[in-house]
Structure formats: C-alpha cells, structure tokens
Amino acid sequence: MRIGELSRRTGVPVPTIKYYVREGLLPAGELTSPNQASYGVAHERRLRLIRALLDVGGLSVAAIREVLSAVDAPGESVHKVLGAAADRMVPGYGPGGTGADESEGEPDAELEAAREDVRELIARRGWDVDDRCPAAEALAGAVAALDRVGQSGYAEVLDAFAEAAEKVAQADIAYVKRRVALDDLVESVVIGTVVGDAMFAALRRLAHVDASAREFAHIRTHD
Numbered sequence: 001m002r003i004g005e006l007s008r009r010t011g012v013p014v015p016t017i018k019y020y021v022r023e024g025l026l027p028a029g030e031l032t033s034p035n036q037a038s039y040g041v042a043h044e045r046r047l048r049l050i051r052a053l054l055d056v057g058g059l060s061v062a063a064i065r066e067v068l069s070a071v072d073a074p075g076e077s078v079h080k081v082l083g084a085a086a087d088r089m090v091p092g093y094g095p096g097g098t099g100a101d102e103s104e105g106e107p108d109a110e111l112e113a114a115r116e117d118v119r120e121l122i123a124r125r126g127w128d129v130d131d132r133c134p135a136a137e138a139l140a141g142a143v144a145a146l147d148r149v150g151q152s153g154y155a156e157v158l159d160a161f162a163e164a165a166e167k168v169a170q171a172d173i174a175y176v177k178r179r180v181a182l183d184d185l186v187e188s189v190v191i192g193t194v195v196g197d198a199m200f201a202a203l204r205r206l207a208h209v210d211a212s213a214r215e216f217a218h219i220r221t222h223d
Helices: 003-010 014-022 041-056 061-071 078-088 109-125 134-148 152-179 182-216
Strands: 030-033 036-038
Touching: 003 014, 003 041, 014 041, 041 061, 041 182, 061 078, 061 182, 078 134, 078 182, 109 134, 109 152, 134 152, 152 182
Parallel strands: none
Antiparallel strands: 030 036
C-alpha cells in the first residue's frame, strides 16, 4: 500500500508517519520508484503499536524507541523480551532513573525501608523477578512516598494489591496465549500491558467510587 492508504487505515497523518520513519520507530517502506514507497501489514501493525504506546501509555519517542528495540531483539526468549520491554514502560526508566527519587549522597531511610518491604513482598509471593528491576524500584518509590506523607499503613495492604495484580497478570497472559499467534505475541503483550494499565486504573477508580458510596455516603465531614 502507499503511504496515503497506510495513513487512512491507521488514522495517523502522513507527516507523522514520515517523522516516525526518520526517528527510527517505523521501518522505511520498500521503494517502488525514486519518489514512491510501498508499505505492508507489518508497517500497519507497528504503527498501531507506536500509537498505543504514545497515546495510551504516554511514553516519549525516546522511550518508545527503547521498547521497540526490545521487541525486535533477535534470538531472545519471549519471556526475556517481554521483561525488557516491560522495564522500559516503567515511569522513571532511563539512564540514572529507576522510578525512585533519591538525593545524591544522602541516604534515604524511607526509601531503603520501602525497598526492604518490596524485597520481602517478592520473596513472600514467590515471584520470579529481580527485586532491583525498574518496577520494583518504582514500587519502593511509591511506598516511600506514602510513608513521607504519613500513610505508611499502606504497606500493610501490599499483599492484597499483589494478589489482585497476580490475577490480572494471569488473565493477561492466558488471553494472549489463547488468542494471539506467536509472531504477534510480544507486540500484543506490550500493547496489552499499556492499555491494560489504563483499563485497570479506570476500573480501580470505578470500584473506589462504589466502595466509597457504600462506606461513606452518610458520613459528613466537619464544618
């Protein structure tokens, strides 16, 4: 297909498609003449992945480039590729960034305590993950932030959150295994992770509204 058709099929403007090609996010089309290129289904699929990462996931172009690099890594196990892609979708990922704030040269007692909480959680759940990975660091950063604002009790519900997360992750993987061809597996899980995060956050907020209505509807705040 020509670039105009690719644009119509995906809803991405032609100048934006050309920008993605220049930035190395999208492979160039196959030249059919000095001024014309042909694009295929793989370009359309990759373009939809880019838009999901950008529009729903809120990733920067640089972060998307890293995710796509992990997706395209040759000769790796699917599990390792998915882990590499997932790491790059964690907020704060990047050179010197782990998702947890730490002042240079100053020990952070709350952050260190939170890291220990996360390590214990991972061990308690029997999760086969590195407790120093970006997601673990991001979780520690969140727990430390709660502690700093006087909400350290949230650490007590980590297991409840973890149990819910396990069920969601198992549902994600089961769906992908059942519905997606192996060639599309990595891209599908990456999209599912990004869109699934947004979907789960929205569901959690809906559940919060319902739970609040049941528990606090008749309680008035102080004047």
